[in-house]
Amino acid sequence: MNNRKFGSPSGIAILCLILLALPPVAVAMGQPYAVTFMARVLIFGLAALSLNLILGFGGLTSLGHAVFIGLGAYAVSLMMQAGASNGFLHLAVLLVVGLLSSLIIGAVALRTSGLAFLMVTLALAQLIYFVGTGLRRFGGDDGFSFRGHADFGGLLTLSNDTSIYYYILFWIMLATVLMYRLLRSRFGLALRATMGNSQRAESIGLPVFRYRLVAFVLSGTFCTIAGGLLAYLTQFVSPAYMHWSRSAELLLMVLIGGMGTLLGPIIGAAALILLEEGLAMLTPHWQAPLGILLVMLVIFARNGISDFRVLFVLAIDRLRAKAKSPAENEAQVGTASRKALP
Amino acid sequence: MITPGLLLVQLFNGLQFGITLFLFTAGLTLLLGILNFMNLAHVSLYMAGAYFAVALGQWTGSFWLGTILAVPCTIALAMVVEYLAFRRLYRRDHLDQVLATFGLIMFFNEMARIVWGAGGLYVSVPAALSGNIVLGEAAIFPVYRLLIIGVGCLTAVGLTWLIRRTRTGMLIRAGADKPEMVEAVGIDVRRLFRWVIGLGAGLAALAGALSGPLFSVEPGMGDAVLILALVVIVIGGIGSIRGSFYAAMLVGVVDAVGRTVLPVLFSMFTTPVVADTLGPALGSMLIYLLMIGVLLFKPEGLFAVKER
Amino acid sequence: MSAVIHGYKAQSQRFVEHKAEPTSTLRRQSEALLSVRNLRKSYGGLVATANVDLDVREGEVHAVLGPNGAGKTTLLGQLTGQVRPDAGHVFFDGHDITRLPVHARARKGIGRSFQITSVFPDLSVLENVALAVQVSQGHSFRFWSNAMGAANLREPAQKLLERVGLAQHASMQAGTLSHGQHRQLEIAISLAGRPRLLLLDEPMAGMGSEDSSDMVKLLKSLKGQVSMLLVEHDVEAVFALADRISVLVYGKCIATGTPEEIRGNAAVRVAYLGISEGDA
Numbered sequence: 001m002n003n004r005k006f007g008s009p010s011g012i013a014i015l016c017l018i019l020l021a022l023p024p025v026a027v028a029m030g031q032p033y034a035v036t037f038m039a040r041v042l043i044f045g046l047a048a049l050s051l052n053l054i055l056g057f058g059g060l061t062s063l064g065h066a067v068f069i070g071l072g073a074y075a076v077s078l079m080m081q082a083g084a085s086n087g088f089l090h091l092a093v094l095l096v097v098g099l100l101s102s103l104i105i106g107a108v109a110l111r112t113s114g115l116a117f118l119m120v121t122l123a124l125a126q127l128i129y130f131v132g133t134g135l136r137r138f139g140g141d142d143g144f145s146f147r148g149h150a151d152f153g154g155l156l157t158l159s160n161d162t163s164i165y166y167y168i169l170f171w172i173m174l175a176t177v178l179m180y181r182l183l184r185s186r187f188g189l190a191l192r193a194t195m196g197n198s199q200r201a202e203s204i205g206l207p208v209f210r211y212r213l214v215a216f217v218l219s220g221t222f223c224t225i226a227g228g229l230l231a232y233l234t235q236f237v238s239p240a241y242m243h244w245s246r247s248a249e250l251l252l253m254v255l256i257g258g259m260g261t262l263l264g265p266i267i268g269a270a271a272l273i274l275l276e277e278g279l280a281m282l283t284p285h286w287q288a289p290l291g292i293l294l295v296m297l298v299i300f301a302r303n304g305i306s307d308f309r310v311l312f313v314l315a316i317d318r319l320r321a322k323a324k325s326p327a328e329n330e331a332q333v334g335t336a337s338r339k340a341l342p
Numbered sequence: 343m344i345t346p347g348l349l350l351v352q353l354f355n356g357l358q359f360g361i362t363l364f365l366f367t368a369g370l371t372l373l374l375g376i377l378n379f380m381n382l383a384h385v386s387l388y389m390a391g392a393y394f395a396v397a398l399g400q401w402t403g404s405f406w407l408g409t410i411l412a413v414p415c416t417i418a419l420a421m422v423v424e425y426l427a428f429r430r431l432y433r434r435d436h437l438d439q440v441l442a443t444f445g446l447i448m449f450f451n452e453m454a455r456i457v458w459g460a461g462g463l464y465v466s467v468p469a470a471l472s473g474n475i476v477l478g479e480a481a482i483f484p485v486y487r488l489l490i491i492g493v494g495c496l497t498a499v500g501l502t503w504l505i506r507r508t509r510t511g512m513l514i515r516a517g518a519d520k521p522e523m524v525e526a527v528g529i530d531v532r533r534l535f536r537w538v539i540g541l542g543a544g545l546a547a548l549a550g551a552l553s554g555p556l557f558s559v560e561p562g563m564g565d566a567v568l569i570l571a572l573v574v575i576v577i578g579g580i581g582s583i584r585g586s587f588y589a590a591m592l593v594g595v596v597d598a599v600g601r602t603v604l605p606v607l608f609s610m611f612t613t614p615v616v617a618d619t620l621g622p623a624l625g626s627m628l629i630y631l632l633m634i635g636v637l638l639f640k641p642e643g644l645f646a647v648k649e650r
Numbered sequence: 651m652s653a654v655i656h657g658y659k660a661q662s663q664r665f666v667e668h669k670a671e672p673t674s675t676l677r678r679q680s681e682a683l684l685s686v687r688n689l690r691k692s693y694g695g696l697v698a699t700a701n702v703d704l705d706v707r708e709g710e711v712h713a714v715l716g717p718n719g720a721g722k723t724t725l726l727g728q729l730t731g732q733v734r735p736d737a738g739h740v741f742f743d744g745h746d747i748t749r750l751p752v753h754a755r756a757r758k759g760i761g762r763s764f765q766i767t768s769v770f771p772d773l774s775v776l777e778n779v780a781l782a783v784q785v786s787q788g789h790s791f792r793f794w795s796n797a798m799g800a801a802n803l804r805e806p807a808q809k810l811l812e813r814v815g816l817a818q819h820a821s822m823q824a825g826t827l828s829h830g831q832h833r834q835l836e837i838a839i840s841l842a843g844r845p846r847l848l849l850l851d852e853p854m855a856g857m858g859s860e861d862s863s864d865m866v867k868l869l870k871s872l873k874g875q876v877s878m879l880l881v882e883h884d885v886e887a888v889f890a891l892a893d894r895i896s897v898l899v900y901g902k903c904i905a906t907g908t909p910e911e912i913r914g915n916a917a918v919r920v921a922y923l924g925i926s927e928g929d930a
Contacts, residue, residue, distance in 0.1 A: 061437045112637055115380065115436050119572050120637055126569045127630040134626070178793075186797040189773070190790040193781050196770040203730065203764075204782045204843055205756030206790070214791065244569070248444045255441060285456055291449030298442040299430050 012263075019169055023162040032161070036233070037277070039165045041270045043229050046172045048253040048265035049179060050222035055251070056259035057183060058215050059195030061118050063247050064105070064125025068220045070132065070242030071101055072227020077237040078138070080146040087152040094228045095221060102220025106213045113198070122244055132239035143238020150232060158232050168229050172266070175222055180262060182218075191215050252294060258304040267305060347481035352598045358487040360594025361494030365549035366564075367571040367578075367586045368501060369542020375581020376514060376538055380436045383423070383443040384546055384571075385564040386450035391416045391547025392559045393454060396463050405468040409551040413544050420543035424536060432535065454561040462558030490552050497548065498587055505583060510537060570597075573633040579643025588645050593629055600628040682741075683708045683877050684729070684847055689738035691724055698724040699735070700901035706847065706879050711869070713880040713888040715912075716898035717922065722881045723765075725898065726851055729879070730762050731755045742847070756785075761845030761876075765852040767832040769839065771825030775816055778824050778835055780807040782842030807842070814838045814868065830861040837868060847877045854884040866890055889913075897921065 019038070026034040047069055054060040075097045076090050084090075109120040133141045151157040158164045182188050193201045194208045201208050231237055240246070249272065257268025275293070279286035301307035366388055373379045394415045399408025427446065431439050466472075467486045475483040505511040513534055516523065550564070557563060574593050578585030604624050636644060686704035690697075698721045706712045716722050727733030729740060731752040740748045747755055756762075770778050780803045784790055787802070797803060811817045814834040819827065824835060833853065840848055853869070854862050866887050869878070873891075882888050888895060889909045896906045899921045905912060912918055 055437075061440070063440065108634055108638070112641065115374075116576070116637060116641065118380075118436060118440065119576055120634065123569065123573060123576075123630050123633055127627055130626045181794050181796075184796045184798070185794055186784055186790040186792040188793075189777060189781050189784065189797045192773060193770050196772045197768055200764070200768045200770065200839070202752040203756055203762050203768075204839060205753050205785045207751075207753045211790070245444070248441065251437065252441055252444075255437075285452050287448045288452035288456065291445045291447070291452065294445030294448065295427055295442050298434075298438050298445065299427070302434075302438060 016173070023165055027162075035161045035165050037273075039161060039168050039233050040230075041273050042165075042168045042172050042266075043226050043233065044250070044253060044273065045266035045269040046168070046175055046229070047223050047226040048250055048257070048269045049172070049175055050219045050226070051250050052254045052259065052261075052265045053179065053182070053191075053219045054212070054215050055254055056261070056264075057188070057195060058191050058212060060110075060113070060212065060216070061251070062109075062121040062216075063118050063244060063251070064121035064123075065220070065223055065250050066244070066246035067105075067125040067128050067242045068098060068101065068223035069227035069230060069246070070128070070237070070239065071097055072224035072229075073231040073237040073241050074132070074138070074227075075224075076150075076228040076231035077144065077146050080148055080150065080231075080235075081144070083148075085148055085150050087150040087156070087158070090150055090228060091225075094225050098221035098224030099217060101224070102217045103213075106216035106220065110209055110212050110216060122247075125242060125247060126244055129239050129242045129244070132242060139238065141239065143236060143240070145234075145236040147235065161233070164229075164232050167232070171225060171229065176262065176266075183262070187211070187214070255302070256297065256304045264304065271305075347477075348602065349599070350477075350481050351483065352602050353595060354483055355487065356595035356598030357591065358490050358494075358594070359598060360591040361491050361498075362549050362553055363567065363570055363574060363594055364587050364590035365494055365497060365545045365552075366567055367574045367590055368583055369538075369545045370571050371575050371578070371581055371583070371586045372514065372538050372542055374575065377432055377535055379428070379432055380439045381428070381443050382440060382568065383446040383450070384542065385568040386447050387416055387420055387543045388546040388550040388553075388564045388567065389450065389454060389559075389561070390419055391550030392554045392563060393458060393463070393550075394547070395551035395554055396465050396559055397458075399465070405465075409548075412551045413547045416547035416550075417540050417543045420539055421536065424539050428539060429532070429535070451561040458561075460561060462560035462563075463554075464558055465554045467555040486555065493548070493552065497545070501545075501583060510534075514538065570629065573629055575643075576633050577636050577643060578645050582643065582645060585643055585645035589643075593632075596632060597626070597629050600624075601626070604628070682706065683743060684879065685739075685741040686729070687739045687741070689725070689728060689740065690736050691721075691728060691733065692736060697901050699728065701738070702898070702901070702903050704896055704903065704906075706877055707894075708846075709874055709877055710893040711873060711878045711880060711891050713882055713892035713895045714898055715882065715885065715888055715895055718883075719900070720898040721901040722898055723851070724901075726849060726879075726881050729849055730760070756843060756845075759843075759846040760849060761840040761843055761847070762849040763836045763840045763851060763853060765855050767829070767836050769824045769827075769832060769835050771823070773824055774821050775811065775824050775827070775835060776804070776807055776820040779810050779838050779842050780804065782839045783807050783810075786843035810838045810842055813841070829856060830864070833857070833861070833865060834868075841872075841876070845876060847879065848872075850878060850880045850882070852882055853880070854882060854887050862887060 019042075022038055023035045026032060047065070051062065051065050054062060072094055075093050079085075079090055079093065105121070105124050109117055109124065112120055132138070138144065149157055149159045156163060156167070158167060183192075190201075190206055190211050193206065194211055198208045227241070230241070253268040253272050254265045255268065256271050257264030257266065276286065276290060279290055283289070301311060366384070369387075370381065370384050373381050373384070391412050394412035395409045397408070398411045398415070399405050402408055402411070423446070427442065431442055434442075467484075471486045471489055473485045475485060475488065477483070503511075505514060513529060514537075549567075570593060574586055574589045577592065578587075578589030608624065682705040684704075684706040686702055689699050689702045689704075691699040700721075702725060704712075704714075714722055714725065724733060728735045731747075731750060731754075735748065738748070739746055742755070742758060742760060745758070747758065747760075750758070770781065773781065777798065780798060783803055783806045784797065808817065808820070811820055814837055816831060816834050816838065819831065824832075827835060837853075840850075850869075853865055857865060862884070869880075869891055872878070880888065880892065892909060894906065894908055895912045896903050897912060897915075897918050898904070904921060905915045905918050907915065
């Protein structure tokens with residue numbers, strides 16, 4: 001694994017600075033909505049990052065990961081509604097909920113792999129979704145909203161979007177660092193091996209199920225935390241957070257940004273949300289062009305961002321070639337495509 | 343109170359739902375078994391069948407004509423999508439197929455919204471079929487549902503004949519068993535694929551068209567059916583028509599009976615409040631629990647004839 | 651439905667570190683590292699393994715020879731743990747491992763190489779071997795420190811690569827190697843766990859004569875350090891390597907002995923000549 005996948009250190013530093021400086025700058029420029037927007041991006045970035053652990057590095061396609069977001073959101077919302085607004089308590093509960101739910105779902109789903117795994121995760125997620133829509137006490141289909149703000153003793157109160165934003169930023173930065181270390185650790189090596197060749201992994205003595213389960217639990221737990229953060233931001237929760245189409249969106253975020261990279265999912269989350277919002281500004285029927293774009297994306301630019309780079313470079317080359325002689329064409333286009341492909 | 347009559351009715355409803363589910367699932371399981379193609383957009387063909395049936399029914403003034411014409415229209419639509427999108431996905435891995443067909447679902451749902459509006463279209467059962475067969479107290483069987491069962495069974499028989507007795511059917515069975523061999527033998531695989539897509543689309547369209555009067559025809563309809571279809575495929579075994587049939591019947595009956603019986607059973611053990619809250623949820627849970635059970639103990643499916 | 655596990659029970663056993671107890675005192679053949687007793691496996695009407703008895707002694711190279719369809723793959727499968735026998739037992743170092751899952755057998759000291767080369771394509775060559783070393787050292791639930799930075803992983807891995815002749819390709823991605831290089835990596839991975847017994851599944855498969863003789867040289871160099879059970883088609887290589895040979899025909903073991911004994915064995919002649927005449 002080379003550093004190209006992680007981006008240059010200076011690039012990451014600049015990114016961090018931008019993210020840290022965003023709220024005061026946005027407010028000063030009279031665009032406070034940018035903070036809310038970025039907060040949402042970061043929440044889903046966190047969820048996509050977590051999903052990428054098992055998807056991009058574990059080779060497991062889960063079509064039910066949104067269920068963890070939903071469970072986290074419900075946990076926080078229910079506690080807030082009951083008057084328990086201590087942020088540390090929320091965190092403790094989120095961890096417990098996340099660990100337990102991912103342990104149970106993982107223990108069942110990981111007895112299969114490949115397509116069957118996809119279907120089981122989908123079915124389990126929908127199961128929980130239907131339970132959510134059926135529970136009238138918790139708002140059923142419509143969900144419910146709550147008032148009030150979480151506080152962490154005297155340290156911090158999540159009273160406005162800016163404070164929530166910084167809390168989210170803390171979590172995503174923490175998750176990124178943890179992920180970085182994890183992928184290079186012994187656990188990371190073992191996990192990547194199970195993705196590449198699980199049969200071989202077993203034959204050298206690696207109990208594949210165990211490692212996948214741990215990865216799944218780590219992934220699910222961080223998604224649950226992301227769900228809690230989402231509740232803080234929207235002060236609302238509904239079963240829709242858990243619908244399988246939300247899980248599909250998470251998968252898309254990872255795909256767009258580039259599976260198997262560290263920061264890709266975060267970029268993918270930003271890209272997809274930007275795309276959705278952008279299209280929504282053009283037409284109320286934004287889902288139609290979005291659907292088509294997604295189909296084309298999967299068919300032509302499956303590796304996400306890196307494919308865009310390649311396609312872009314190839315397109316530029318083709319344009320340049322048109323301005324040259326035929327003999328020069330051959331040589332130029334040939335070497336260019338060999339250079340550009342990763 | 344659970345009377346024998348009520349149970350019978352639920353059984354009947356379960357069978358009817360099961361047949362509809364079978365029509366929907368048959369195409370999907372063939373796609374998965376032969377083409378190894380996970381096509382979520384199958385649900386959009388179901389929706390298209392329902393919408394076309396309503397639109398054509400209104401245009402021709404006949405429910406029957408509308409329903410019958412909806413099938414070729416949907417097949418035509420499926421062929422276009424096959425040409426534009428599906429055929430580029432056959433060799434891709436399942437993640438790509440899921441995400442691409444998810445995009446298609448999004449597109450088609452929105453198109454339905456654009457053309458027919460976001461609200462549902464309500465079709466009523468034609469007058470000739472709106473009666474009931476009453477066999478006793480609470481044992482009321484709507485004629486229309488009986489019709490669906492009839493049509494469904496006929497289709498199942500026809501499908502079985504197709505698969506077992508015709509050359510195309512033999513190719514389909516061979517393709518389900520060993521897709522690479524079919525290609526090696528020199529069969530034009532692309533034509534076979536198109537055949538399978540068309541067949542599946544026709545069945546889904548029929549399911550959608552017939553379901554119109556029972557559910558509202560709206561964008562995104564079939565969402566629940568899609569998930570249940572996957573459950574049916576797991577229980578019945580991938581690629582097995584017979585398996586899909588029996589599994590669909592099983593799912594339909596368990597679902598219908600479970601939904602009514604479980605809450606009542608529950609209320610015998612706990613307070614009405616809890617029963618009211620958890621009962622219906624448990625009813626729908628039963629199916630998924632069944633699926634998980636199958637995956638854990640007999641992963642190739644309950645009715646699978648051979649291992650894939 | 652892809653890659654489904656081999657039985658729910660095998661999975662549940664994984665949570666309990668399975669330490670197989672010697673169920674019976676089968677120590678009369680105390681030199682035998684691996685003992686196969688009355689092994690039987692049928693698929694429907696086809697008997698793939700018909701009451702096979704086999705011994706691999708400590709330090710020997712024992713080859714299993716047989717024409718196509720003899721059941722060599724099924725037999726090997728029952729030794730590695732991928733196939734569950736219908737009847738019979740497999741003993742390793744005195745322990746009954748018949749029902750032990752694949753990864754647990756590896757932990758006990760049984761390594762294997764695959765007929766169709768099986769490496770970790772996305773990892774580098776060095777990472778491939780380092781992983782095998784890591785697994786043999788214990789669990790891998792270490793989440794923070796850099797794996798490849800640890801000397802106790804890098805050094806053994808590097809040494810193994812030198813052993814098989816791949817040291818200069820250490821940082822290449824394993825998926826980009828040539829077929830012969832894959833085979834070498836395959837062996838390195840199998841050796842990394844320092845197995846006492848190596849199960850080799852047709853190691854000469856798909857190799858040209860030069861690669862083949864390289865492989866024979868490599869395996870010869872391992873003699874004495876690790877016991878080997880070699881399932882192979884290539885008769886020449888087998889006769890060059892094996893201390894003892896068992897001949898399998900239609901699932902039955904028809905003869906066991908030294909290469910000379912086998913060469914002179916009438917039943918073997920009939921089985922091979924009779925079948926190989928028609929073999930294209």
